[in-house]
Amino acid sequence: MVETEQVQPVTGAEPAVRARDVTRRYGEGETAVDALRGVSLDVQSGKLTAVMGPSGSGKSTLMHILAGLDKPTAGSVEIGDTEITTLGDNELTKLRREHIGFVFQFFNLLPMLTAEENIVLPLTIAGEKPDNAFLSELLARTGLTDRRTHRPAELSGGQQQRVAIARALVSRPTIVFADEPTGNLDSKTSGEILDLMRNSVDTYGQTTVMVTHEARAAAIADRILFLADGLIVRELGANAEAGDVLAVMNELGAN
Amino acid sequence: MLAVALKGLAGRKLRSVLTAFAIVLGVAMVSGTFVLTDTIQRGFDTIFTQSLKNADAVVTGHQAFGSSGGQPVLSPSVPASVLAKVRAAPDVEQAAPSISDEAQLIDHDGKAIVNGGAPNIATGIDPSLTRFNPLTLVAGHWPHGADEVVIDTGTARKHHFQVGDTIGVAARGPIQKFRVAGLAKFSGVSFGGATLAIFDIPTAQKLFHKEGRYDRIDVAAKPLTPADKLVRELRSVLPPTVDVRTTSEQVKVDSSDTNTFLNIFRYILLVFGGVALFVGSFVIANTLSITIAQRTREFATLRTIGASRRQVLGAVIVEALVVGTLASLIGLFAGFGLARLLDSLLVSFGIDLPKAGLVYATRTFVVALVVGIGVALLASLRPAFRATRVPPIAAVREGAELPPGRFAWLKPYLSLAAAALGIALLAFALFKSGLGTARVLTLLGVGVLLLFAGVAGFSSRLVRPLARVLGWPAERLGGAPGRLARSNAERNPVRTASTAAALMIGVALVVFLAVLAAGMRTTFRSAVNDVFHADYAITAQNNFSPIYPSVGRAATHVPGVTVASSIRGDLGRAFGSTLQVSAVEPNVGRVMTQRWEAGSPAALSHLDGNGAIVSHSFADKHHLKLGSHFKLLTTSGRELDLVVRAIFRPLHDTPATLLGSVTISTSTFDRTFVQPKNLYTLVDTRGGASDANARRLEQVLKAFPNAKLQTKKQFVDNQLSGINTLLGLLLVLLALSIVVSIVGIVNTLVLTVYERTRELGMLRAVGMTRRQVRRMIRYESVVTALIGATLGIVLGLGLAALVTSRISFLTYAVPTAQIVGFVVAAILVGILAAILPARRASRLNVLEALQYE
């Protein structure tokens, strides 16, 4: 029941991210590893794109390259109209401030700052004032309203990840990348986090790309890309179900 | 962003405090130095200005040339006829003559009250002319008549004298008894170690053999007469043998000596503050490097959410600035306390100077803050730039490490180059002739800094081999913890090296000083033994102040004494520079020999009125040969035309082996120098040094409490005690830098314990006891300290070798026992530094430690 090319290219809307023939090689010579071997994709605006695949298939590498954290060995990546693979450090910094949010597997919060301070940190860094109404709403939506003055050490894993998600959303970036945001959480909490991700897409039209291992992701993603050995090998649409996902995963795992 | 930086600091309190501590001590030393020297300066200024209060002009005998090297040049006294002429001048309202000389007060036990090198001032004043009297009478009345003296309140308090008591005074001859008529003081100034004896004028004149003469005349002008008009008028009626100055000029002349001395003193203390700050900068740079390495993930995360490199740089620098500012402020105020401590330290080393209140000059605040903040800023630059090189991707990499700097590969070469350049500068400064003192000192300073920085930079390459060798005993003694400690010390060589480098600097300077002092002792001892052939020597109680010739003369008549030959000394001037002049008696040849380069030994005994014996270096410098003529200006203003009769060359070319650059006969000296005094009297006795001979001499010397009888060996030891005292003082001052480096070791260990929390948890989980954990940390600390000490000892020995090879009269003598002592001290330093970190490590909760991220 694996379907490919199910999703129609979104007409009218420009893709938020456009990648072409992206390759990434780690190391040199004998021991070189080709983590990506020619990936092309368009990330549609206002949608939740899930990226799945076996461990070591290149998901994180792809995520880093799309987010401008790492440079491809070859190929191009455009965010909006900007080719980001050739940008210098200052332009990348600006890009990150205006267009990119990132959610990490290990939260990466600053331990000495409170939840709220962590959330508004991207704005603080950019020298902007938070929009208080939006911030309150974000806190409410992430269920952190009464945790705003707590430090990360005083929060549960799920709460910490919600702080991280709010931090990624606070500057209303063009696109949010999340690399296994639930990888470090228990099953119940994972479900809540996935719901939150979906919720932000629905409420704010937040374009999101998320790497995940959860078959449940099928229920919330608008589109699922499968990576294996550094290539996109399959794709599922919005109507995919958990069973479909598991089937593809098994197939790829058997590869 | 600023807030983030500040929060970061607050979140790392212990680390911030430890970093700050490295600055606090250095800044405290700087501010303490300023406060103390300013206070002393004001003390002197107050005394000099008060002494001339209400005078518009001052008349003294003409000073032949200016004082030099802190040794005063006395002006001759003026005849009473000068006073009459002054009083006759039309614009003079009042004129007060006075006598100034020196005399020791004798305490209740018959001992002379002498405090180190502080003066024992004796004055003769006319108490009825109150307007010129700078002193305030606290009790009794002003001295009147031949048996009355007024003494200063400080001496009275310390030695329990009251009005009406009898007190001994040693002026030019034997002790004389006086009645304490009153107690006086300078208002607003503590006198330090100086003592004061005030007589009326006739009494003072008699005591100091100045009948019919005065040392100074204070003059007050008639109302509305300007001081310079008065000076011009007096100048025109007075003979050229007197100086007439306005009060402010006179204050300048009086204080020029103490100002020179105070400036040198201030610089020396500041150098030690500088060394402490230099060491502190290593500690700060190292601490910051470690914290930044530990925060790699944090910086990377900041970068991913939009922080620019510049913001990361800013955050680190702001942190350093905040710590630097707080530390400097604390240091500034701690310095005010340190000033008192320094003062007690100096007093305990016999340096007790006048003080007026505590002076807090604006300059003290500015310099202390600028220096402290500046050091923090400079030390933070390199770590801050490294922090900007953390790539955003490090946020997602497990165990991401700080990328090496772009020029990291250059570091060993740069370090070696810096060290080589440092040595080159040192050699240039030492061996190139004709550089001014200031230039030489600057070159030496920069050279030493470069050398230290270079060796510190390179030393990371030496950590492994050194840790192997020095850690071996720890391994043998400590079992598994010992083995782990050794490999922990090796694990991050750069970190261990920079921690050790801080200690290295202090140790290097300590060893350097110890070797130089040992060299001086060796040279001096052999040089004196070479020329000194008497059984006894008589000097002042403090070993160096000149004393009146009456003492030497008294020794001549003691039964059993076969020779008593006094050597006088003072400053003279020849070829445009000021030099040491000695004078010898004809019998000197029986108690002193010299190594003659030209002329015969007989020259010593047969010095005629214009004959001179000169040292090899003096003759060499001015191209003098036997029979050459040269002119010598004496303190009385007389110019002597001298003929070179002999040239001597002391063993090791020491500059001062009992004789100065120029030696003349005592009879010529006494005729041409103001207040001739002895430096030493060499005494030979029938039967050699013996209890009986000593007893007979002591008996006679009892009348001269400021005179000290010593055997040849005691004499040499006493002369050397100055070197030992100085060495002791300098070592105490260096201790400050050592303390800073201890803080550095504590810092590194505490940070390392943080970093290895998980590992420590694991070790505990597999059965390491708390005690073993403590031992492991302690051994690592000792190994680090020993690496620093080893490098420091090698550097110190090398520096000393360089300096001694330049200065011919300094032998290179390694004080082995002292160096062994330093090594033991380094081990103690290591143990001490480990206490806090070891306790933290052993108290880690095993479970939490294992989960620590």
Ligand SMILES: Nc1ncnc2c1ncn2[C@@H]1O[C@H](COP(=O)(O)OP(=O)(O)O)[C@@H](O)[C@H]1O
């Ligand atoms: N920094 C790196 N250096 C070398 N190889 C790497 C690095 N990062 C990832 N790889 C390799 O690239 C491949 C893809 O890794 P990754 O993108 O992390 O996969 P995924 O996230 O799908 O598990 C793997 O073979 C991995 O070992």
Ligand SMILES: [Mg+2]
């Ligand atoms: Mg991954």
